[in-house]
Amino acid sequence: MSNFLATSDLSSYLPIFLVTLMAAGFAIANFFITMILGPKRDGKVKGETYESGMVPMGTARKRFNVRFYLIAMVFLVFDVEIIFLYPWATTFPNLAHGDSNAIIWLSRIFFFLLTTVVAYVYGYRKGVFKFD
Amino acid sequence: MDKPEFLTAQLIVNAVVVALTIHVMLLTVAYLIYFERKISAYIQDRIGPNRVGLDFGLPALSFLKNVIGLGQPLADGLKFFLKEDYTPSKVDKVLFSLAPMMSITPALMGFAVINWGGVWNFPDFTIPLLNWHIEGGPVQVAGANIGVGIIYMLAIASLGVYGITLGGWASNNKYSFLGGLRATAQMISYEIPLGLALLSALLVYGTTMPDQIVRQQVSEGWMVLTQPLAAVIFFTAILAEANRAPFDNAEAENELVGGYHTEYSSMRFALFFLAEYAHMLTSGALFTLLFLGGYHLPGSSLPGLDLLSPESTTFVAVVAKYAVFFTKVVLVICFQMVVRWTLPRIRYDQVMAVAWQVCIPLALAHVVVISVALYMDWRAPWQLFVANVAVALVFTALQGRVGIPSTNKRLPLYGSRFSPMPGEKVVTGPTNPVALEDRPVQSLHAR
Numbered sequence: 001m002s003n004f005l006a007t008s009d010l011s012s013y014l015p016i017f018l019v020t021l022m023a024a025g026f027a028i029a030n031f032f033i034t035m036i037l038g039p040k041r042d043g044k045v046k047g048e049t050y051e052s053g054m055v056p057m058g059t060a061r062k063r064f065n066v067r068f069y070l071i072a073m074v075f076l077v078f079d080v081e082i083i084f085l086y087p088w089a090t091t092f093p094n095l096a097h098g099d100s101n102a103i104i105w106l107s108r109i110f111f112f113l114l115t116t117v118v119a120y121v122y123g124y125r126k127g128v129f130k131f132d
Numbered sequence: 133m134d135k136p137e138f139l140t141a142q143l144i145v146n147a148v149v150v151a152l153t154i155h156v157m158l159l160t161v162a163y164l165i166y167f168e169r170k171i172s173a174y175i176q177d178r179i180g181p182n183r184v185g186l187d188f189g190l191p192a193l194s195f196l197k198n199v200i201g202l203g204q205p206l207a208d209g210l211k212f213f214l215k216e217d218y219t220p221s222k223v224d225k226v227l228f229s230l231a232p233m234m235s236i237t238p239a240l241m242g243f244a245v246i247n248w249g250g251v252w253n254f255p256d257f258t259i260p261l262l263n264w265h266i267e268g269g270p271v272q273v274a275g276a277n278i279g280v281g282i283i284y285m286l287a288i289a290s291l292g293v294y295g296i297t298l299g300g301w302a303s304n305n306k307y308s309f310l311g312g313l314r315a316t317a318q319m320i321s322y323e324i325p326l327g328l329a330l331l332s333a334l335l336v337y338g339t340t341m342p343d344q345i346v347r348q349q350v351s352e353g354w355m356v357l358t359q360p361l362a363a364v365i366f367f368t369a370i371l372a373e374a375n376r377a378p379f380d381n382a383e384a385e386n387e388l389v390g391g392y393h394t395e396y397s398s399m400r401f402a403l404f405f406l407a408e409y410a411h412m413l414t415s416g417a418l419f420t421l422l423f424l425g426g427y428h429l430p431g432s433s434l435p436g437l438d439l440l441s442p443e444s445t446t447f448v449a450v451v452a453k454y455a456v457f458f459t460k461v462v463l464v465i466c467f468q469m470v471v472r473w474t475l476p477r478i479r480y481d482q483v484m485a486v487a488w489q490v491c492i493p494l495a496l497a498h499v500v501v502i503s504v505a506l507y508m509d510w511r512a513p514w515q516l517f518v519a520n521v522a523v524a525l526v527f528t529a530l531q532g533r534v535g536i537p538s539t540n541k542r543l544p545l546y547g548s549r550f551s552p553m554p555g556e557k558v559v560t561g562p563t564n565p566v567a568l569e570d571r572p573v574q575s576l577h578a579r
Binding site for chain 1: 137138142143146147149150151154158212213214215216217218220221222229232233236237238239240241244275276277278279283284303304305306307308309313316317320321323324327328331334335336337338339340389394395398399400402403480481482484485488489492493496499500503504506507509511
């Protein structure tokens with residue numbers, strides 16, 4: 001079975017490097033091809049910001065709703081939590097049934113989840129998840 | 133020159149699969165756009181693109197002239213190249229050019245760890261001229277055979293949000309800015325239910341390696357049957373992740389023109405467009421791998437039909453598995469398209485409310501229940517199914533009782549008859565005498 005398991009050495013990441021090169025190459029090549037092939041015409045009105053044909057009012061660099069910021073913060077809490085759960089999720093089910101360690105693994109991770117649930121409830125009571 | 137140590141049969145197959153699949157993907161993405169137009173046309177009782185053939189104007193190829201518009205994607209692509217690549221004067225020029233590239237690159241990278249063709253028993257061979265002997269043996273027909281497995285896909289898929297955010301910000305356009313903000317908030321919000329649904333699937337698999345995942349589904353049944361709740365949450369999340377309808381508020385035409393790509397033209401716009409479809413393809417492949425049994429089809433364990441079983445490692449079997457896998461992915465995407473053209477767009481606050489008030493608690497409860505089930509050693513498919521259904525039913529019963537509103541709140545709107553702004557006098561019915569006269573019923577009463 002050892003052949004089916006991925007090697008942990010860095011050379012197994014070489015194809016990732018290859019696919020990165022190919023994807024980035026596709027993006028850059030497209031960008032330059034259209035730059036060369038396309039026509040070039042410019043004008044004062046053409047360069048204006050599109051605002052449904054009206055004369056643009058002010059700039060888009062304005063303050064925006066703080067809710068997006070809150071979402072980003074809460075997202076960080078949850079995302080980091082989930083990342084920590086993946087290694088557990090791939091090892092925990094492989095413990096044999098009746099293993100004395102299993103209850104410790106389970107309760108520790110439940111405690112960890114509980115901290116996030118507390119954060120969720122706090123955010124909920126504070127109205128972070130309300131969007132109207 | 134000696135053979136470098138890392139040059140194994142596995143690496144060669146990986147490189148070939150990467151080089152092949154990225155081209156297959158780009159071609160498929162082009163034709164997915166054609167599919168989308170055709171499907172939407174049939175749903176709306178139209179014909180769709182049916183004129184452009186594959187004859188390229190050559191008389192020798194005139195038999196390819198009437199091929200239900202199959203030349204349309206190629207013509208569209210060529211036209212994108214020949215259009216003006218315009219940069220408006222008020223944009224942040226560097227970021228404006230960088231954003232589409234940052235959008236397409238991760239979208240084309242994510243597929244790498246997908247195991248398209250199972251295991252191939254690679255023959256021994258010697259590279260001519262260099263005289264390097266490559267030792268054969270079973271190799272994974274995947275783009276990359278790395279230890280993190282499908283976690284790589286999540287990592288890469290979440291990079292796609294940068295391109296959209298930057299595109300929205302750099303455009304210096306209010307529509308783009310709002311579209312970018314919406315898309316960012318929505319994508320990061322739905323990443324959490326996506327990750328949690330994946331977690332409950334991984335808990336049952338106990339591994340992140342694609343090949344092992346498919347093997348377990350071959351022996352214990354597809355995950356979509358054993359864990360339907362996880363599949364539903366996952367599918368909802370990948371729809372929202374790719375900004376697909378009914379969650380396509382980022383580019384809601386009636387509100388935001390084109391969303392984050394309002395100011396883009398030519399190939400730079402097309403890169404955003406391709407990225408969306410490549411993202412769909414990647415997430416469809418992940419869904420197929422996790423929940424639809426990968427390359428496996430029912431009945432492939434019978435004798436005589438065992439081409440698709442994990443044990444057959446010939447080249448023909450690998451090609452057949454690749455074809456089956458890709459067909460499944462395309463079918464998943466066709467389902468996403470039917471969803472897009474069937475369901476109306478959900479309002480933005482509802483999209484976010486579904487993510488944070490429904491999907492995340494539900495997925496979290498699901499993970500807890502599945503891990504308890506595994507602790508109690510309830511691993512049989514029917515037990516997992518019962519656990520899924522139980523979580524879904526209990527959550528539905530609790531909804532509306534623990535602060536999650538199950539009905540829509542009426543937002544006060546200026547000029548609305550049903551929910552006017554506070555203090556606003558609402559006039560129902562016409563006030564103009566001419567309009568009154570136009571109404572035959574009312575004018576009858578007046579007489």
